[in-house]
Amino acid sequence: MKTFLRKSLKKQKTSILFQMILGFSLILIIVIPLNNYISYQVSSKVLMDKTTKYLLDSVIQLSGKVDTMLGEYDHLSLRIALxxxxxxxxxxxxxxxxxxxxxxxxxxxxxxxxxxxxxxxxxxxxxxxxxxxxxxxxxxxxxx
Incomplete structure (x- = not known):
């Protein structure tokens, strides 16, 4: 009977160890890719927003510079023409x-x-x- 209990406990230990390994493996297999996917989506959205803001600021700055240069050309042409x-x-x-x-x-x-x-x-x-x-x-x- 003692041997039967020992074998039964050994099977339970093995099955509990197996269950823990299987559980952690499933958690890692599911959680890590899900975390990577969510991180990628959030990072790409933040990067797109920052790039859009940077480009918009560049266009606004360039527009101001072009307006200033056109004003200078206009002033110079009027000064010469008059x-x-x-x-x-x-x-x-x-x-x-x-x-x-x-x-x-x-x-x-x-x-x-x-x-x-x-x-x-x-x-x-x-x-x-x-x-x-x-x-x-x-x-x-x-x-x-």
Missing amino acids: HPAVQTYLKNSNHNRFSKKLSVYELQKIIHMSRHILKTICKLNLWIIRGKKLFYSLLKKIQY
């Missing part, structure tokens, strides 16, 4: 070739003096109403 020497050059552009050539140098001087406002401009064209190009200036880009 300069009295430019107005005189435009009025007299069809009359005398010699004075026109002299005025080109004067225009370049005006443009170069006005360039301190906007250092990124490289090329400037001056057009009249009929679409004829009167003046073309290739300027060196000023490095900051």
